[in-house]
Amino acid sequence: TQLLEQSPQFLSIQEGENLTVYCNSSSVFSSLQWYRQEPGEGPVLLVTVVTGGEVKKLKRLTFQFGDARKDSSLHITAAQPGDTGLYLCAGDSDYKLSFGAGTTVTVRA
Amino acid sequence: NAGVMQNPRHLVRRRGQEARLRCSPMKGHSHVYWYRQLPEEGLKFMVYLQKENIIDESGMPKERFSAEFPKEGPSILRIQQVVRGDSAAYFCASSPVRPRGRWANTGELFFGEGSRLTVL
Numbered sequence: 552t553q554l555l556e557q558s559p560q561f562l563s564i565q566e567g568e569n570l571t572v573y574c575n576s577s578s579v580f581s582s583l584q585w586y587r588q589e590p591g592e593g594p595v596l597l598v599t600v601v602t603g604g605e606v607k608k609l610k611r612l613t614f615q616f617g618d619a620r621k622d623s624s625l626h627i628t629a630a631q632p633g634d635t636g637l638y639l640c641a642g643d644s645d646y647k648l649s650f651g652a653g654t655t656v657t658v659r660a
Numbered sequence: 661n662a663g664v665m666q667n668p669r670h671l672v673r674r675r676g677q678e679a680r681l682r683c684s685p686m687k688g689h690s691h692v693y694w695y696r697q698l699p700e701e702g703l704k705f706m707v708y709l710q711k712e713n714i715i716d717e718s719g720m721p722k723e724r725f726s727a728e729f730p731k732e733g734p735s736i737l738r739i740q741q742v743v744r745g746d747s748a749a750y751f752c753a754s755s756p757v758r759p760r761g762r763w764a765n766t767g768e769l770f771f772g773e774g775s776r777l778t779v780l
Contacts, residue, residue, distance in 0.1 A: 594703070
């Protein structure tokens with residue numbers, strides 16, 4: 552069983568549309584990280600959220616950490632083909648990261 | 661390239677053989693993590709090491725798997741007597757941060773490009 556559940560598992564949208572990826576858990580985390588992974592490569596950190604209720608914006612990406620520090624969401628506005636990839640959330644607990652299974656996002660031109 | 665270096669990138673082994681995967685962390689990083697990735701299952705934590713010490717190996721199978729991070733040289737993940745179920749991508753990540761206490765943040769992990777093991 553996954554400590555972190557990500558939904559949806561797959562998402563295919565048209566360029567210009569918006570999308571939201573969810574990351575949920577019954578566990579509390581000291582922080583939560585979002586990574587993006589491209590085929591044949593390792594994950595690359597996008598953002599770390601630390602405070603319950605925190606919202607961070609990175610250009611067209613908006614990350615939110617739940618008040619109880621158990622869940623998070625990633626929202627992409629006006630998606631572009633370059634946003635295509637596997638998005639992974641990772642919860643920080645006991646000095647290691649536990650990853651969700653990921654959401655595969657495909658943005659069609 | 662000052663990033664995390666993993667080799668080999670691809671490794672093919674027959675059942676019963678040994679696989680050795682190497683990871684050189686980023687310069688100045690003394691914390692190394694190994695993860696295994698299977699399709700549609702995300703990254704599974706295996707082991708966390710510091711120089712010459714295994715800090716947490718709770719994700720490592722009890723048999724056939726071992727890891728080390730010597731004072732000099734790369735970290736090594738060793739799989740003895742491989743079976744088909746060991747086929748996966750193995751990622752190494754390094755960090756300069758020393759976590760302190762259960763609620764301390766791990767910090768950003770810098771991942772290598774992975775080693776893809778195929779067991780025939």
